[in-house]
Each structure stands twice: as structure tokens, then as C-alpha cells.
Amino acid sequence: MSLENKLTVLLTVYNGMPYLPDTVKSVLNQNDNSSGSHVSSELKEDNSLKFNLLIINNASTDGTAEYLKQINDPRVKIIHNKVQKDRTQALNQGLELIFTEYTAIIDADDLALDGRFVNQLNFLEENQNIVLLGSNIEYIDTEGRVIGFETYPVNHKDLCSRLPLFNQFAHAACMFRTEAVKLVGGYPEDFKYAQDLALWLKLITNNYQVASLAHNYAAIRLHKAQATRSKEYQELRLLDELRLHKLMLKLPNIDANVRQFALFRVAVAAFKLGRRNQAKRAFTEAFKEKFFLFNPLFWLRLKIELKRLYKKSI
Template sequence: MSSKALPAGRQARVSVIMSVYNGMPFLKDAVESILNQTYENFEFIIVDDASTDDTWQYLKSLKDRRVRLLKNKNNLGLASSLNVALRQAQGDYVARMDADDISLPKRFEKQIEFLLKNPSIDLCGTWADLIDENGKIIGEKKFPKRHLAIIRALLLLSPIIHPTFFAKSEVFKELKGYNPRFEYAEDYEFLLRAKEKFRFENITQKLFQWRLWDERRSRAQMEKIDQADFKVKWTAFERGYFGKSYLIIVFLKFLVTFVTPYFIKKAIAKKVKLA
């Protein structure tokens, strides 16, 4: 789609990909937020990653013809499950969604409109309100808008909210999806690979509600995320993405990951609402 427009009269189709593992009780709100989008020409590919709660029973109860269900025999993790969905995707665009968040009704409408008006941009995200377990807004997340600012921010973090990814399908095809070696930071590593060829931008509207809840701040979860983030930064250094001076940032991340006490990391994460 970067080289040619859609045939006249054909509306672009979106493949929405979502993986879920034990998604209750937030799953229903997440699914309904997609089915209630004002832009209606999409397929919704949901991969149940071997859930042990009532997730599969709920998914099977859905009657919307746009929903396509897949079920893993074993728990594969987010990156591998998203790749399962990507292999089935048939849309002109691919949109991400997570099973505990909420997409506001005009999210897809605004994102597809943005990419059609800005053909040089290959992937866009949006800003978000942060919500707690009860759906109460507790903050907001605004990442840089322009491509070059996003590239600079990639030195430190993933500056596009992963479940707001909305991209031309060839972005995922050419990169062969996510790398399962970087589970818990698969979006960060994906953007680092993508920056070599594709252009990004964030829409400066809050079109998403990103849920921060206690499980995301648990010691086990934060340690996994920190270690994955360190692994991505070390790999970025090895690949030469940011030059030799990037080793300083890698070393600082090593200290944060393996030396800083958990209670300090949790306090900082809550303060800046990164977790």
C-alpha cells in the first residue's frame, strides 16, 4: 500500500489482532470496544493462548461475523500468539489490541484517516488515558508525535503504545512479525527493526484507554519486563542501531534491572505511570 492506492470504490480492510490468556473480567469490555468501532470494515482475529478461565467460553458466545477465533493447544506467549494471528490476517492494515484495554469508538476511523492523508507514514499509534481496575482514569500517556522524535525516544523505550499500533500490512509482512525471543518487550524490538525502513507517527488524540492494574506492577512481572528491556537494548547495541556510545545507556539499564531494589523500581514506575 505504500506504493499504490486501493482500487477505486474499495474500502480498506483492517485486520485486528489480539491475544488473550485468562482475560476475564476485562476481556468483555475490550472486545466490545472493538466491535463498536465506527469504522466497521475489519476482521477481528482473537487468539486464545490456552486460557484456563472462562475466556474461551465467552469468545465462543460471540456472534459477530467479523470475529475469527483461534486457540493454542499450549501457552505460547504474546509474541508467538500475535504471529499466529498475523498468519491469518487478510487486511490492508493491521491493528493491535490487548485483552484488558479499551479502544474508543473512533480509534480506527481516525487512524485509517490519518494514514490515508499521510501516505509516507507506515505505522501510527495514539495517545491514551490510563485507567485502573475499575475503569477510572488515573492519568494519561502522551508520547512524541513526529517520526524523528520517536526515533530519538527509541534510545530509551518504546514510544508508541503497543496496543494502539495501526500499520500497513506490509510492515508486518516484511519484518516477519514479532520476535518471540523478546517476550515482554516484543513491541520495542519490533520498532527498532522497523525504524530501518518504515516511518512512524503518533496521533495526538487520546483514542485509547490503557489499563494499569496491580498484576502489571508485581515483582515477577516487573522483573520480566526489565530483563526483556535490557535484552532489547543489548541487542540494539550489538546491531549497531545507535553507535558505540549507546553502551552507556545499556550499562545504566543493567544497573536498573539487576541492582536497583524492586521497591524503588515499583515506586518510580507508579510515579511516572509506566506500570
């Protein structure tokens, strides 16, 4: 089985320094070394892993462009935007330029860990029904030290049932079939913060199958400069969260506990946005069922959400 010319790695960046060089290095240093039970002997014998790296420089002003000009690798194609687009538009811009069977995502401050591409490619080649594939992740600090881990379910049913709790696919750990994502319209451009989760929902609601690998194949960097942590994104995040949780309530086979917590998240997001009537309706719906009274996990989640709500209000 040859994996030649099947994969493009998409990286969008706005002011990616100083972490961007490590991110690019982690991608270009990927090789045919594979690990895990999902690696076939056929692949081990065929050292033909080849891929392209497409970088969309989204009008950076911090030295990103200067760094990118120094890259001398035939696998790398760089597009420099003169005018900044929002993140979703930049992702779709890159997607339009990709014609390989598979697309892998890497974010500008994260790392692709050893064996990621070859293992994900091999899994998708052997499981033609799977369109979106994630993996477990590590969390790293600004110095690259591992400070935590995140594990996810591996099969479609369990991944979908837990989506209303939180995103089960770290964006920088995902690989998908390019054609399927284009068929559903790419990243939904009306979502400015949670465009990745919005895309996963589009795939699932269009009856595409998803999966995840039980191995850490991406390192997600946590730092104060992240766009997802800046104050200007908070209202966009809440608006996206409110709409996404309302959509997720329509997913099939949602556990009653999960559905109740999703309703609670809708209520909290609506309350933070000042939509008191909508928040009241969601709270009322969430507390119709009585089983939460005996569910310690629900009360733990409630405590966490109330702490977040309190911090947001002061």
C-alpha cells in the same frame, strides 16, 4: 475512499476475564464517527468502515473460552489454542492469519476509544510513507476510571530520538501496514516481554517511517494481575531491556542527553541481572561526558532509577 476490508484487529488473550468483554465491546462498537484535523471530508461522506476482529485465545483457563463462545458477530473470528504459547508466538500466530492491508492491535484488558480505527486508517491512507502509527493514551483503573494520560511526539524524527528513554508506542494503540511487518519477520520471538518495542526497532532500522496521532485513542488499564507486572516476568523484562537499549544506542540522530541516559539504563539493567562488569563499563561510558552535571532532568531520571534499583534489591 473506501475503507472496506482493509483492517483486521488482532487481540491475543490468556485468562482475560473480567476485562475482556469490555475490550471486545470497545472494538465492535467502533464506527465511522471521526474527529481531528487528519480526517478528510471524503471519508466523512463514505460510511464504509468495515473490519475483522481476530481473537487468539491462548489456552485460557478462567472462563475466557466460555465468554468467546457467546459472541455472535460475523466480524469476529476466534482461534482456540489447546496448548499455551508465549505472548510473542501468539501474536505472530495471529499475524500469519491476517491478509488485510492494515493490522490494529488491542490488548485483552485495554479499550479502543471512539474514532480510533477510522482516524488511524484515514491517516495511513493519506500518508503512504508511514508504516507504524500510534496515538496518545489514557490510563484507567480496574473500574474504568481515567487516572492519567500519556502524550507522545507525532513525527518520525522526534519519536525515534525519544525511544531510548521509553517506548513511544503503546501496543494497544498501534496500527501498522501488515505486509511491512511480515517483511521484517513479525514480532521477534527471542523477545518475551518487550516484543512490541523490538518490532518497532526492526521497522525503524529497516528504514520504515513511523508517526503518532495527537489524540487519545486507547485506554490502558492498570491492575495488579497484568503479566507485565508479575514477578516471573521481571528477569525477562530486564534481559529484554538490556538488549533493546544496546540496540537503541545504534539509532541515528540520538541527542547526547538521551544517549547518556540510555547507557545508564543499560548499566542499571546489567547490575540488576548481576552482570557487574557490563554494568561498570556502561556506567563508565555514561559518565564520560560532563554535561550531565548541569542537567537537572538527568539527575531526576537518575533519582527515579536508583529508587527502582533500591526497591528491587530489598
